[in-house]
Amino acid sequence: MVRVHRTIKEIKVLIGALSDSDPIWEELKQDDRKGVQRLLQQQEREWVKKEKEKEEFETLTRYEKELRLQGFTHIAGIDEVGRGPLAGPVVTAAVILPHDFFLAGLNDSKKLSETKREEYYEYIRENAISIGVGMVHAEEIDSINIYQATKKAMNEAIVHLPVQPDYLLIDAMKIHSPFPSQSIIKGDSKSISIAAASIIAKVTRDRMMKEYAVKYPGYAFEKNAGYGTKDHLMGLKRFGVTPLHRKSFAPVKELLHADH
Template identity: 50%
Template sequence: MKTIGEIKTEFLNTGYTGWQELCDVYRSDERAGVTKLVQQYEKKIKNLENEKLRMHKMMEYEHKYEHLGYLCGIDEVGRGPLAGPVVACAVILPHDHHILYLNDSKKLTAHKREELYDVILREAVAVGIGMAGPARIDEINILQATYEAMRQAVSKLKVMPQLLLNDAVTIPQITIPQVPIIKGDAKSASIAAASIVAKVTRDRLMAEYDKTMPEYGFASNKGYGSAEHIAALKKYGPSPIHRASFITHFV
């Protein structure tokens, strides 16, 4: 008879497609440790099936329009902060991708976003990033700067899409047909992927700024107006990456 440790190793070394078979094999084993192990993996199987169903719903728009050709999800991050750029991302996923856990980036942990960032960049047909810095935001306003960053993201795609799936907005000055989807980052896998890449890109950038301007706490607040950030702003004045048009109430 195999030890509980050996059975645990067997589960660990088996891909999820083999978990159910192992559960069936060891379900009759009455040892408490084995019973617990089987229960754990049956729960994992159920969670995985639920996630596959959720992702199937997240592909609703992609399936609806896939006959048109390449579909591109677009989202941005950083419209609200007092400092740093607004970052937009455009992502074209393969029609037959099997990426799980894509969601509105705000609903994911930082660790999960980093993990998915690598998966998206590895599996995507194309990814484009666009940015508008604080000076540009002050010059043309945050909405126009966001549109500019989105257009830039689309222009950097190595493959031109036939349709854009956007999170809530219709981007001016773009000839590609667009479908704005309210709360799209929670309804479309492509938009969710774009939100994750945009978020990780911007967070990493703010962490770099923190190294040269640690007094503002950019690594933790990402430029948003936390109490500590506002206190630092009042104490030290604005940094080169603060948006002048956003901080008039504080300095």
């Protein structure tokens, strides 16, 4: 066999398209240049990483696969964000993904960086079969309580799906709906549809809170998304309660009582 002499630059371009069973790969393993061996090691690490991501993704699709075997085709994952903050709405999303959907690294939105969430949000929007968003604002949260508000927002997200589901996978909640459903504890790290819904809900809400930060400066909503951080609590004491604040939540409630 005639060995082709390739530059390290050429090899760098070449190995991305190879598999470990390719004859050229075997040939490159005999190359004693340190730069070449370094490239091969990097590529092997990349293969291991991709394989791991595929395995993790397979685990995340097991609920959807089981349901498809039962004849369901439009499986909506449903999740919420914003149950705990002192300000802003509770936002929910319902997402129906195609059966061949793949997005490496998709998991619980809270575990991802903001940049990754934004990137995944755009990908999900482009590739999902159907997306619905629901929300309930502070005044109604105070009126019906956060648990009921979350259920209401989830039902709203289902209604807003342009393509209606035939099955629901819901993160940790049980709701009344005309569709068969399953509640999964920590569903955003166990179901791909719920994980996608958690991304849509989180990015939608975070963007809203950034807009509110411009309208209501002094509370650092752009950084804390309405959660009770030090900056937020200082803003509350200094500037008082806004229409965004949940008056039934401590310490907003305590502040209002202290003013009377």
